[in-house]
Structure formats: structure tokens, C-alpha cells
Amino acid sequence: MSHPSWQPYPQPYPGHNPASVLASHAERERAVDVLRAGYGEGRLEHAEFEKRVARAYEARTVGELAVLVADLPQGPVPVGRAVPGTFLPPPAPVTNGKAVGAMVCGVLTVATGGLTGVPAVVLGHAARGEMRRTGERGEGFAMTGLVLGWMSIAGWAFVVTVLIAAGLASSG
Numbered sequence: 001m002s003h004p005s006w007q008p009y010p011q012p013y014p015g016h017n018p019a020s021v022l023a024s025h026a027e028r029e030r031a032v033d034v035l036r037a038g039y040g041e042g043r044l045e046h047a048e049f050e051k052r053v054a055r056a057y058e059a060r061t062v063g064e065l066a067v068l069v070a071d072l073p074q075g076p077v078p079v080g081r082a083v084p085g086t087f088l089p090p091p092a093p094v095t096n097g098k099a100v101g102a103m104v105c106g107v108l109t110v111a112t113g114g115l116t117g118v119p120a121v122v123l124g125h126a127a128r129g130e131m132r133r134t135g136e137r138g139e140g141f142a143m144t145g146l147v148l149g150w151m152s153i154a155g156w157a158f159v160v161t162v163l164i165a166a167g168l169a170s171s172g
Contacts, residue, residue: 021062031056031065038072098127099138102145109152117152120145 032053039049052068059065105120124146131138 023059023062023065027062027065028056028059031059031069034069034072034074038069043072093135093137096127096131096134096136096138096142098123098130099136099141099145102127102149103141104145106145106148106152109148114152114156117149117156120149121153124149 035044035049035052035056038044039046044052056065056068059068102120102123105116105123108116109120124142127138127142127145130136131142
């Protein structure tokens, strides 16, 4: 992002050259600020920095200032563009939504009397398959949903078996 004073000026008459516009004190100070930032970031050696600062204070035109800072960033550099992707930390894996759903359904089996046990098992198995393919996180959530879901189903199977056995025993 460059300073507005170094961008092309509207041409008031033919033959007008924006680089030949006389530099103001503020424009010189801005150029020195850019040089300071470049030196602070290690882009300039001390001798080069001193030489450019002296030339900035002696500059008569905007064009002379522009040449002094042309090879330096003119403002904050966005992190994503300045740093190669190799040096950025890898993005954190996303937690699988079905795994979260499996855990919620598994926990709710207590409150719902086991009605959410089957959805917990279905979501848990689907989540584990997706996580193997995509690398998403949530294995613990999926396993919690699976265990609680299967316990709920086993509990209902036990209750139904006892009721059938009691019905057969009383009718016979």
C-alpha cells in the first residue's frame, strides 16, 4: 500500500509529470518513516539506511523520494502474502459435526429414556468414517456417542427380553 502522495496526481495540463512535483516536508518525513521501518525489519544495512535518509531530506521532488523507497514495503504487509505457506503453522483440523451430534445424542439417552441411542450409534459410525477420509478431529466425541448409544440399545434389548420372558412365563 503506497502513500497517497506518491500515487499519480491528476494531470492539470499536458506534459505534467507527477514525479517532478516538489516534495513537501510531510512527504519527506513519510519517506524517512518507510526507511526506518525497512531498517527495523532488517531490509537495509545501517550504512544504506543512513545514506537514504540523508538523500530523503535533500530530495526536491516526489519522484526522488519514490526512488528511495521503491524497493521497500510502503505499509503493513499482510501475513498471508508476506510469509510463504511453508513457514505458516498448519491450519487446525476441524471437529467433525456428526461426531459432536453422536456425543450429544449419547448423553441425551439418559434424559430421553434411550430414544436417542440409535441416532447416537448411526452418527458415531458415520462420523468415524468421515474422519478417516477427511482428517477431521472428534474421535473421542464419536466414541462417546457410540458407547452411550450401544449401552442404551443394550439396555432396551435387555428390558424387552425381560418383558417377553415375563409374558411367556405368566401365560404358560
